[in-house]
Amino acid sequence: MHSQGCRLTLHLDRTLQVATADGTPIRHRPPLPWRPAGQLDPDARIGPSTLPPHTHGDRLDLGYAVSVLLHQAA
Numbered sequence: 001m002h003s004q005g006c007r008l009t010l011h012l013d014r015t016l017q018v019a020t021a022d023g024t025p026i027r028h029r030p031p032l033p034w035r036p037a038g039q040l041d042p043d044a045r046i047g048p049s050t051l052p053p054h055t056h057g058d059r060l061d062l063g064y065a066v067s068v069l070l071h072q073a074a
Contacts, residue, residue: 005021
């Protein structure tokens with residue numbers, strides 16, 4: 001990357017910016033699906049019972065699971 005003049009910048013929020021030598025941004029991940037939740041799961045297939053607990057533990061906290069996945073995707 002550096003031998004081609006590309007620049008990598010890690011920002012305080014832990015996002016990585018990649019740019020060419022002339023400053024043109026290089027996309028290195030797909031954009032996040034920022035839409036209303038109903039549009040992300042139009043058939044309502046994901047819910048609290050999607051991953052039921054076995055013999056112990058709490059039910060799936062869908063909001064928490066999605067927030068962790070979105071954070072990891074960013």
